[in-house]
Amino acid sequence: xxxxxxxxxxxxxxxxxxxxxRCDPISxxxxxxxxxxxxxxxxxxxxYFQNEAQLDKxxxxxxxxxxxxxxxxxxxLKIQRTQQEDSAVYLCASSLAGRGLGDQPQHFGxxxxxxxx
Amino acid sequence: xxxxxxxxxxTATEGAIVQINCTYQTSxxxxxxxxxxxxxxxxTFLSxxxxxxxxxxxxxxxxxxxxxxxxxxxxxELQMKDSASYLCAVSRPGNTGxxxxxxxxxxxxxx
Numbered sequence: 001x002x003x004x005x006x007x008x009x010x011x012x013x014x015x016x017x018x019x020x021x022r023c024d025p026i027s028x029x030x031x032x033x034x035x036x037x038x039x040x041x042x043x044x045x046x047x048y049f050q051n052e053a054q055l056d057k058x059x060x061x062x063x064x065x066x067x068x069x070x071x072x073x074x075x076x077l078k079i080q081r082t083q084q085e086d087s088a089v090y091l092c093a094s095s096l097a098g099r100g101l102g103d104q105p106q107h108f109g110x111x112x113x114x115x116x117x
Numbered sequence: 118x119x120x121x122x123x124x125x126x127x128t129a130t131e132g133a134i135v136q137i138n139c140t141y142q143t144s145x146x147x148x149x150x151x152x153x154x155x156x157x158x159x160x161t162f163l164s165x166x167x168x169x170x171x172x173x174x175x176x177x178x179x180x181x182x183x184x185x186x187x188x189x190x191x192x193x194e195l196q197m198k199d200s201a202s203y204l205c206a207v208s209r210p211g212n213t214g215x216x217x218x219x220x221x222x223x224x225x226x227x228x
Binding site for chain 1: 148157159160162165167204206208213216218219
């Protein structure tokens, strides 16, 4: 498809389990972002990739969160030993621009709604 | 710290005009984005302002005053489908393009 695709759309896990969330960005987009969105709040930045390089991971809440984009296209956000406070919608966004090339609109996927029981 | 403020909720009538305000205090400022988000869906890009003034795009317009740290989104000829959350987001220089979002304004359009 033409847009950003995320899977799964919904994920339910028990506390302590590991989860992996996938993002397929728009083809050719250099930049990829992960955001976390709590109910009734705006998205909060987690991490940023330019191609395969993770240039900013300042928003990751703890070392249980890990993201990768090994071939500069698909990205995976992994959460280990999940906790109830990890319940949120995880949004992926991509844009054409690389670092230093000015603002470009970010195109978002529909997100993965994660519920930790 | 970074602070972006928007009203939590607004209600307006179909066919009317509504203005959604956003004020920001950030360490550095590059530009300001507005996104629309329907419940359970992806945020979609509406507008981007980097210079002071009004940007018009069909029924939607966005205004920016850098000196006042203030922006607004103006929606004209409201339609029921405009019921959604409207997100204000700031980008800062040298920060990889990541966005700092406000909490969003939920707009309800009534017949």
